[in-house]
Amino acid sequence: MSDEVEPGFVRVRLDLGYDGADFSGWAKQAGGRRTVQGEIEDALRTVTRSGDRSYELTVAGRTDAGVHARGQVAHVDIAAGVWEEHREKLLKRLAGRLPKDVRVWRAEEAPAGFNARFSAIWRRYAYRVTDHPGGVDPLLRGHVLWHDWPLDVDAMNEAARGLVGEHDFAAYCKRREGATTIRTLQELFLTRGSDGVVTATVRADAFCHNMVRSLIGALLFVGDGHRGPEWPAKVLAAGVRDSAVHVVRPHGLTLEEVAYPADELLAERSRAARNKRTLPGAGCC
Incomplete structure (x- = not known):
């Protein structure tokens, strides 16, 4: 094409x-x-x-x-x-x-x-959530999720490290006929701001359907102590949807930035992105 x-x-x-x-x-x-x-x-x-x-x-x-x-x-x-x-x-x-x-x-x-x-080489999303016992600032209610359990951000970051890299994210995606679920997750980390809002930064070459919101759902389960930090990576390795992984509500998610290569590389990137990917060692079909 x-x-x-x-x-x-x-x-x-x-x-x-x-x-x-x-x-x-x-x-x-x-x-x-x-x-x-x-x-x-x-x-x-x-x-x-x-x-x-x-x-x-x-x-x-x-x-x-x-x-x-x-x-x-x-x-x-x-x-x-x-x-x-x-x-x-x-x-x-x-x-x-x-x-x-x-x-x-x-x-x-x-x-x-x-x-x-x-031609895009990555997309960066942010998901924002607060665990403040009083709820969400009314002025931010359309952009921040309220999670009514205290969150351990260090545990969430430990879990996030096990998800970074090129993987088949079938366990965290809603499958679409004929589409691959292999993606390269380039960044996934969380920070708590001075206002108490926890922001997850999620950057990848591309995302499959519901991927970001499913990843955040798994990390929230770690953050509130319902699962250990190793659990999200185990779900990833299993390659199937886990009923405990919830797709969190959409209003906390914002597409923040899309990046492109230098002008002379745009066409080549566009051609490469159309190729259906396989993981090393996987079959072609």
Whole structure:
């Protein structure tokens, strides 16, 4: 599959953020449900006065219903003449057209070979939780989970170290037909802030469905003493879903950042990311 842009079109990179509370996820859905993709595509069509012409966004990370984003990245191919006419005022016009829970912060012509999804080398999420006995600060309630047991962050970090690296995360993913569950988890650690909120930083080359929220669910079981620090790695090695691993609620999760290689490596990264992965020593099929 090529990432060459159709003649007469310009590929535009969009950097954006949204509060996911009132969205049914990123991707457009049947039945008229409200989605981030749908809102942005409708706004683009309106502000560029494109009539019946539709836009199709490709996104770095398809977030689930209720998940937020600060550093989401998407691309869209726009007719060169339309882009030239609207590029200077596009951000301001989008700000006037989009609902207040989604914003586009940057819209620029993308370098050759750029694909918002396949060119990315990692995505970084944060999951925020508090164990304060009084609950969550009302001003943060839409972005922080309340866990009503005291959490041992040191034990959670010990458990997290056993999950970092390239593994088959089938035990922590909702399987999709034909999709691999092999991922490289590059970072997983937790810190407690001065406000008592515990933030888990989770960075990987890519994530499978429900992976981050399942990992956090397992670590919370360690943090509150229901399981030992070795347990999440044992679940990973077993390779099957464990009923004790809960998929935590989405509102504590935020996509913070997506990273890309140098411009000259974008196309090669995009080609490599499309290859179905196997673990060393595993069969090809």
